[in-house]
Amino acid sequence: xxxxxxLDSHVSVSEGTPVLLRCNYSSSYSPxxxxxxxxxxxxxxxxxxxxxxxxxxxxxxxxEAEFKKSETSFxxxxxxxxxxxxxxxxxxxRDPRERDDKIIFGKGTRLHILP
Amino acid sequence: xxxxxxxxxxxxxxxxxxxxxxxxQDMNHEYMYWYRQDPGMGLRLIHYSVGEGTTAKGEVPDGYxxxxxxxxxxxxxxxxxxxSQTSVYFCASSQRDRGYGTGELFxxxxxxxxxx
Numbered sequence: 001x002x003x004x005x006x007l008d009s010h011v012s013v014s015e016g017t018p019v020l021l022r023c024n025y026s027s028s029y030s031p032x033x034x035x036x037x038x039x040x041x042x043x044x045x046x047x048x049x050x051x052x053x054x055x056x057x058x059x060x061x062x063x064e065a066e067f068k069k070s071e072t073s074f075x076x077x078x079x080x081x082x083x084x085x086x087x088x089x090x091x092x093x094r095d096p097r098e099r100d101d102k103i104i105f106g107k108g109t110r111l112h113i114l115p
Numbered sequence: 116x117x118x119x120x121x122x123x124x125x126x127x128x129x130x131x132x133x134x135x136x137x138x139x140q141d142m143n144h145e146y147m148y149w150y151r152q153d154p155g156m157g158l159r160l161i162h163y164s165v166g167e168g169t170t171a172k173g174e175v176p177d178g179y180x181x182x183x184x185x186x187x188x189x190x191x192x193x194x195x196x197x198x199s200q201t202s203v204y205f206c207a208s209s210q211r212d213r214g215y216g217t218g219e220l221f222x223x224x225x226x227x228x229x230x231x
Contacts, residue, residue: 030214032212032214032215032216032217032218034216034219036220041225042224042225043222043224043225044158044207044220044222046219046220050215050216051215051216052215052216090157094212094218095212096213096214096218100146100163100165100171101146101211101212101218103148103160103218103220105157107157108157
């Protein structure tokens with residue numbers, strides 16, 4: 001993957017409403033794709049990863065992501081936001097065909113949950 | 116399960132002092148990484164290693180040195196700390212990526228460094 005673009009630096013949703021965090025990648029191939037979450041003052045934790053078994057990937061805490069090769073997208077969704085979802089989310093691509101399996105991070109999307 | 120452990124978790128240095136951050140992983144991973152995270156900048160790769168005895172420069176290597184004498188450890192050194200190196204440092208490890216999600220990164224909890 002040559003680049004990963006997270007289209008929104010901040011997203012605000014009300015508790016109980018759906019969440020959509022957008023991620024697009026550019027690559028000549030189909031890279032490995034991941035979403036990580038970082039809560040304040042914590043390390044990064046894997047939410048989910050695309051394994052090619054299915055285009056709709058289920059992760060922890062009710063999050064899902066859909067891999068759309070035609071759109072080069074891997075958007076993260078959750079049907080109903082919870083206050084504990086407030087965190088920063090990173091979309092990550094990794095291409096085993098690139099030198100040293102190059103890893104590319106998106107800039108991150110900070111998710112705010114409104115009560 | 117320890118996973119990836121970073122020490123120390125917090126450190127305050129004066130300009131010009133030196134220090135070493137230690138990263139240890141117990142998953143027998145080949146690859147190890149050091150990142151820094153600054154507000155609004157995301158994660159930036161400092162140095163990385165694809166195996167014992169090997170290191171390579173990342174995106175922002177200046178002012179840092181690394182060593183990987185043992186497969187499970189990856190050390191990040193600051194020879195002469197500068198205020199611009201105030202940051203949160205994260206270590207990560209992974210196996211080689213063979214596609215389809217096999218190259219998942221495992222992160223440490225971070226080391227917060229302040230240089231006065």
